[in-house]
Amino acid sequence: MADIIATNETILVVGGGISGMTAALEAAEFGKQVILVEKTPSVGGRVGKLYKYFPKMCHPTCGMEINQRRLKMNPNLRLLTMTEVSAVEGEEGNYSVTLKTAPRYVNESCTACGACGTAVEAEFDNEHNYNLNKRKGAYLPSAMAHPQRYVLDPAIIGTPDATKAKEACKFGAIDLDMQEQETTLTVGAIIWATGWQPYDAAKIQPYGYDRIQNVITSVEFERMADPHGPTGGKLLRPSDNAEAKNVAFIQCAGSRDRNHLKHCSRICCMASLKQTHYVEDAYGDDGKSTIYYIDIRAIDRIDDFHQKVKANPNVTFTKSKVARIDENKGNGNPILRGVDTEGYNRYDNEHDLVVLAIGMEPSVSDFPMKVVVNENGYIEQAESNGGIFAAGCSTDALDVNRAVQSATASALRAVQVVNRVAGSEG
């Protein structure tokens, strides 16, 4: 990667999800030099794994297409995938950053023709679908993947599959000798946008995510609804692939709970309200949803979305923190036990499928630089952070709209730093 040019007027953006892409693009379209690094083989992050957005019920891939086109067209922006930041030293206006790039084993000659994918045999969990199905050892991460370039799973290196992949490629795109690379760059400002990950549902022991097959998380349910997903868009429950028509949504799964995540993850109420539409779209009046909640946080002008779902006779709202989930061993149905706090009635409710509206936690806990981090693990805005600015879900649990706002704002803060550098040097 000797051809990467970076100076203390360059902005480094860490994380290629919606926030990082936005921050990078906004700065680049301002005319600044930007390097965007992404840990995985393609950009898109969590948003790339969503089927629809609330409240418009539109597709994240639609905005992603535009952002990817912006990426492809912008000469000021350099994208480095499979790359992580391992060390940051220096100060505002003059950082030295060490990057580690994992081998993709596929070079720029790849045309994404798919011949290597056809040639290899071993299969692995498909990260894009939250491991709900398998992918090959030579794969394109998703249909929308940018860069549109295949990647070899490191596990096939040294196996016959690696040779098969190499032999299948007519374009000399497969390079089995690629090694991890370390690069050190100088940059003026850093935007940290490493986003979030779903809270580990297995830690919420009473809900039995690790024991009961038909208890899944909201992010997994998103993949099921997506025609690109593991079920081709059908809502089928894991235990027997039966149609999941009677679905329970449990709010604050891991959130607003001192034992798990102290904060409210903000998006989960709207996400479940949105997902009741998936149930209805799939099964019409036969599709029933029940939302178990503490407060419905359909905040600001999109509360009307909540009101509409509330008026839907196929959706029931139960104010209750579910105490425990057991499994009906006969049919695999989860049985939800708890107390409906509106009137204090005990219930034992059986559903086809339980979707845990899983909380957001920051995806990085061990930062390679000095920044102020709050108890919840999010980066706080602080003078002492110098020229490092957090964006999106590195700052708080945010919905996409707010994450994009945050990213746009962080881009300006980074521009201010490199403008100061340019001013003092010019």
Next chain:
Amino acid sequence: MADEKKIGAYICKGCGIGDRVDTAQMVQIATRDAKAHVAKEHEFLCNADGIKMIQDDIDNEGVNHVAICACSRRAKVEAFNFDNVAISRGNIREGVIWVRPDTDEAKETTQEMADDYVRMAVNEVKFMERPQGSEEAVYNKTLLVVGGGVSGMTAAIEASKTGYPVHLVEKSAVLGGAAARMYKGLPMKAPYDAPADTGVADMIAAIEADNNITVHLNSTLTKTSGAPGRFSADISAESGNTTTENFGAIVQATGYREYDASQLPELGYGKASNVVTQAELDEMALAANGGAIKTKDGKDINSVVFVQCAGQRSDKEGHLNYCSGHCCQTSIKQALYFKEQNPDVDTNIIYSDLRTPGVSGEDFYRAGQKNGVTFTKGDVSQVVQDGDSLSVKFKDVILDEDTAEKADLVVLATGMIPNGGVDIDEVGQDEPGQFTVNVDSILNLDYRQGKDIPQLTKGFNDSHFICFPYETRRTGIYTCGPVRRPMDGAQAIEDAVGATMKALQEIENAGKGRAAHPRSGDLSYPSFRREGCTQCKRCTVECPFGAIDEDEQRFPQFNEARCRRCGTCMGACPVRVISFENYSVDTVGQQLKNVDIPDEFEEKPRILVLACENDAYPALDMGAMNKTEYSAYARVIPVRCLGSVNLIWITDAMNSGYDGVILMGCQKGENYQCHFVKGSEIAHQRMSKVADTLQSLALEPERVETYEIAITDIERAPKLINDMAETIEKIGLSPFKF
């Protein structure tokens, strides 16, 4: 461009193209049929050798128009990036070999498809010019900020910090807006456990000390005209003085006004004493300045009830049907005012859903609980005077009973109403200057389509793009703060920084003649042939961004820097005088005309598909990646937006013997997904009239279909093409074959 056009066509054999179609024949077609000056095939066009082959022709042979017949225009964009030439793409991979079976039977029609895409690509580029950039580009670094509240002050300070001068216009006599009338604000730093300084005084001090920021108090905008880079605004002071200043871009941060609580007599406002709004309580607290808050008649307050969602989140007449977002936390803040003074004061917040999101919200909620604030899930029906105090009647939802609570003070959490100015969609666009709605305009835009920024819903100037929250329909004017969407102070600050980013970015881009989002960087712009124009005004009315005014002779006046390059004006023009250098009636028209139409005896229909390049076209591409087949009779042409589709293309297609036409655009209506807002909707309206045209040609109406396609419609989009092929089989071929 004075240089002679010299077209090079390059046919790739890679990714199986060479195995499936006769590329040598395609080379011949490029030169013989389509008259390319140079045509070459290559084993692997996107590799270094292939790129070099093309670059050599550009450098040595004078090729300045390049038709690349390989993969989709969405693939290998970085590789096929040549400076100073016009480029078209023929989609032989995703558009031909991946959607057709590899059988002997299919070979002939697959080849025909590939041949046609070569003809199309060469003829498209033949009619393209490389965009030279707008001559209207003006670079003006000064930013106009309208509104001197927290959002506006933030915008001004941040712009100045970035090195851009600012004029800040505030209607009232002081800066600070709503926050200046508050005792304290919500906490903005961990541990988020107590009300905090609003920061207003510091911001005002920073602005006053900043020579880069010019403040206009007691002032409004009486006229705003121009375009990004060359906005001109009349800033009129109450005193009668008007100054005219020029700006590069505008941030509108005009905030909100309080909901009129006198519309809530059932909650005692205006009837019972000591029923106040949150804003009024903050004014009382500000007056007390840390001392005990007393009632208006000077009595001690020992109990306070906060009524959440007062006149909000309700469909009742006169209520706001949205949530103002900040009020739950504001009530906690205000309850803590009392608790900080005297922990024995009873504070009860009666709510339906407590909305304290994120880290700060939930921490602050816990701080309220820790300090003894009571939270009751209930539904307040009435507040009445009860002797010296008040009685709050409500249904306790948890205990499922009707009950009442006494209070010395009742605080109504009423909502925020955006100061968005005139709702131009309400007042209509027919005659400029005639507005009947009794709201003052904020910007007083001298635009053909109206005085203010179009509103999205409930009066807010939001964008409705989840991915692109700052995109207004008036280029170079960005909204932030509660005028855009209900929000609290901390969010307004963040929002203002973001809007400032977009505004300064637009100043830079307008200075270079480059388009703003979503075609950012595009140097093309619409031009029109004045002599052909009939002054029908369709372009000025239909432009989703209000970019086109009318000049004194009533000709359209394009404001290039306001244009987003969607081409809706080009689609609207009945006399086809509007075009872009790289996208015109000809660049598409010549593609469809150069498709080889077999005569009727061959029984090979032709289906023209005009597909939105952002959603429908990628959906077809991704279907192709899954090898989802569709009819070999289809010829797909991507369009910038369905709004750019000119009816002449349909008529031309029908006249030249196509058997069917499919238009694929984005979702329209309330939850529109069209990235040019109105393009898809306008196209659907235009197409509703196409039936007449078909009738006059004695053709069946089902030969033309218009669909809303999402990017995820990877199976549906190909299926719609196949449906059309079936329809044609049923109704027969078009009689217009020659």
